[in-house]
Amino acid sequence: xxxxxxxxxxxxxxxxxxxxxxxxxxxxxxxxxxxxxxxxxxxxxxxxxxxxxxxxxxxxxxxxxxxxxxxxxxxxxxxxxxxxxxxxxxxxxxxxxxxxxxxxxxxxxxxxxxxxxxxxxxxxxxxxxxxxxxxxxxxxxxxxxxxxxxxxxxxxxxxxxxxxxxxxxxxxxxxxxxxxxxxxxxxxxxxxxxxxxxxxxxxxxxxxxxxxxxxxxxxxxxxxxxxxxxxxxxxxxxxxxxxxxxxxxxxxxxxxxxxxxxxxxxxxxxxxxxxxxxxxxxxxxxxxxxxxxxxxxxxxxxxxxxxxxxxxxxxxxxxxxxxxxxxxxxxxxxxxxxxxxxxxxxxxxxxxxxxxxxxxxxxxxxxxxxxxxxxxxxxxxxxxxxxxxxxxxxxxxxxxxxxxxxxxxxxxxxxxxxxxxxxxx
Amino acid sequence: xxxxxxxxxxxxxxxxxxxxxxxxxxxxxxxxxxxxxxxxxxxxxxxxxxxxxxxxxxxxxxxxxxxxxxxxxxxxxxxxxxxxxxxxxxxxxxxxxxxxxxxxxxxxxxxxxxxxxxxxxxxxxxxxxxxxxxxxxxxxxxxxxxxxxxxxxxxxxxxxxxxxxxxxxxxxxxxxxxxxxxx
Numbered sequence: 001x002x003x004x005x006x007x008x009x010x011x012x013x014x015x016x017x018x019x020x021x022x023x024x025x026x027x028x029x030x031x032x033x034x035x036x037x038x039x040x041x042x043x044x045x046x047x048x049x050x051x052x053x054x055x056x057x058x059x060x061x062x063x064x065x066x067x068x069x070x071x072x073x074x075x076x077x078x079x080x081x082x083x084x085x086x087x088x089x090x091x092x093x094x095x096x097x098x099x100x101x102x103x104x105x106x107x108x109x110x111x112x113x114x115x116x117x118x119x120x121x122x123x124x125x126x127x128x129x130x131x132x133x134x135x136x137x138x139x140x141x142x143x144x145x146x147x148x149x150x151x152x153x154x155x156x157x158x159x160x161x162x163x164x165x166x167x168x169x170x171x172x173x174x175x176x177x178x179x180x181x182x183x184x185x186x187x188x189x190x191x192x193x194x195x196x197x198x199x200x201x202x203x204x205x206x207x208x209x210x211x212x213x214x215x216x217x218x219x220x221x222x223x224x225x226x227x228x229x230x231x232x233x234x235x236x237x238x239x240x241x242x243x244x245x246x247x248x249x250x251x252x253x254x255x256x257x258x259x260x261x262x263x264x265x266x267x268x269x270x271x272x273x274x275x276x277x278x279x280x281x282x283x284x285x286x287x288x289x290x291x292x293x294x295x296x297x298x299x300x301x302x303x304x305x306x307x308x309x310x311x312x313x314x315x316x317x318x319x320x321x322x323x324x325x326x327x328x329x330x331x332x333x334x335x336x337x338x339x340x341x342x343x344x345x346x347x348x349x350x351x352x353x354x355x356x357x358x359x360x361x362x363x364x365x366x367x368x369x370x371x372x373x374x375x376x377x378x379x380x381x382x383x384x385x386x387x388x389x390x391x392x393x394x395x396x397x398x399x400x401x402x403x404x405x406x407x408x409x410x411x412x413x414x415x416x417x418x419x420x421x422x423x424x425x
Numbered sequence: 426x427x428x429x430x431x432x433x434x435x436x437x438x439x440x441x442x443x444x445x446x447x448x449x450x451x452x453x454x455x456x457x458x459x460x461x462x463x464x465x466x467x468x469x470x471x472x473x474x475x476x477x478x479x480x481x482x483x484x485x486x487x488x489x490x491x492x493x494x495x496x497x498x499x500x501x502x503x504x505x506x507x508x509x510x511x512x513x514x515x516x517x518x519x520x521x522x523x524x525x526x527x528x529x530x531x532x533x534x535x536x537x538x539x540x541x542x543x544x545x546x547x548x549x550x551x552x553x554x555x556x557x558x559x560x561x562x563x564x565x566x567x568x569x570x571x572x573x574x575x576x577x578x579x580x581x582x583x584x585x586x587x588x589x590x591x592x593x594x595x596x597x598x599x600x601x602x603x604x605x606x607x608x
Contacts, residue, residue, distance in 0.1 A: 195583035217578035
């Protein structure tokens with residue numbers, strides 16, 4: 001396990017400086033495997049602005065667990081463009097890649113942020129981008145830069161510019177909060193004195209469906225993330241729960257009990273057109289669409305214990321997916337369609353596991369006591385989930401290979417029910 | 426790190442069940458139950474129908490058997506075993522009494538709220554709680570209530586009456602509550 005206390009504490013300090021109450025603090029509690037050594041040289045001119053661009057980029061990359069930050073201090077003269085980078089200086093420091101850049105004020109008050117990513121082993125420029133932004137947009141720009149670096153060096157999409165949703169509970173108060181993927185900019189979308197659960201993002205990232213108990217029963221609402229406008233989605237007789245948005249954005253899968261028993265239905269995003277799609281005499285719930293929209297994973301006890309099944313919409317066929325143990329629940333597709341994450345109970349412990357569709361192999365990813373509610377990052381590399389630490393609800397994240405582990409805590413409240421938002425266009 | 430293991434809580438469960446069945450002791454956290462809002466029960470039922478129960482004292486309930494602490498109708502909770510929705514024989518007189526009340530008062534309506542302990546998936550627990558509520562509703566329909574009089578809903582593990590993390594708390598939270606319309 002590689003520990004990165006320096007950057008964790010740097011990040012902690014940054015987060016404390018902000019001081020927002022619902023803000024999550026992210027700590028890296030384990031890393032491992034191959035990391036890419038990268039030097040990030042502070043951009044020329046960035047010190048003139050309140051948001052530390054390259055510190056945010058560095059924090060993003062180190063938090064992913066896939067990068068090792070190489071000391072970039074003392075380079076003289078400081079390189080600010082690709083052509084300034086003397087490869088030998090950086091390979092001598094152990095870096096494989098170097099990021100340089102500059103922030104230049106424009107006449108209209110905005111700033112041009114330019115950055116270059118250089119592979120100092122192959123001695124070639126991998127990326128060069130320029131953004132004209134206001135200083136208030138620096139955080140977003142830093143996340144976009146981190147996304148470019150991540151994609152160029154790992155081959156996978158970066159998710160630093162995405163957002164996450166989660167539920168906080170502070171005393172009797174429940175809040176549905178949306179924040180940046182690094183925990184910054186938390187915004188409360190819904191507040192209630194009754195439980196909120198099961199947030200699900202619409203595929204374009206503008207709305208969240210969730211379950212509220214404010215009417216003394218589970219009722220599903222959708223809420224605009226931008227305007228806050230709320231729409232009733234499902235309030236039928238009995239319980240209405242487990243919303244999951246179809247990838248086309250037009251329908252959701254939900255669990256309703258209006259016809260007796262918990263069963264899975266499709267419903268249009270405006271609440272019309274309810275149709276039952278999966279039949280059984282047992283419990284069917286926790287529907288989760290594949291990213292191509294063709295199949296749904298769900299939890300059912302039709303075989304006697306809760307297990308995960310796959311429903312194919314075109315054929316209507318149902319196939320059992322889990323066989324080990326007597327409690328396998330909460331399936332979530334991986335975005336590449338190769339497998340899924342789920343929660344298994346083993347000896348009283350609830351842990352996340354990953355199953356590969358082709359081989360049916362299962363790998364356990366976490367070691368907590370009460371790990372639940374997994375949500376997969378849109379690049380499939382990291383899974384957010386709810387856990388607990390010292391009797392308090394926290395969020396945690398684990399990489400899909402189980403190596404990288406993070407903990408996300410809030411000073412003020414229990415945190416639970418994470419939902420990772422989609423990639424931004 | 427492990428706070429409990431399956432063997433531990435199974436034994437704890439058996440022990441608690443034996444204690445409760447034998448001595449009719451109330452679960453430890455009686456106070457939490459009284460403070461709970463939006464739960465129809467005004468008193469906590471141990472997982473065994475005690476012959477008498479202290480109840481919450483309040484006078485102006487004369488003539489309304491639902492509010493009369495001496496009436497079985499003032500008891501509103503049915504308790505379940507771990508991972509189970511089968512209704513124990515102990516609770517059949519209580520369920521039958523409410524069914525007969527609904528039969529005799531056709532305008533009366535009831536919600537049965539199913540609840541679970543804190544372990545496991547939130548959404549799967551919503552479904553389990555629903556099944557606990559449905560199981561009791563089925564019995565009430567056989568006993569004379571009508572479908573239109575009873576709505577079954579589930580709170581899953583979201584509204585625990587007892588906030589504890591041991592078998593005693595869990596036993597108290599695996600529960601159906603009966604709430605009449607207007608209460």
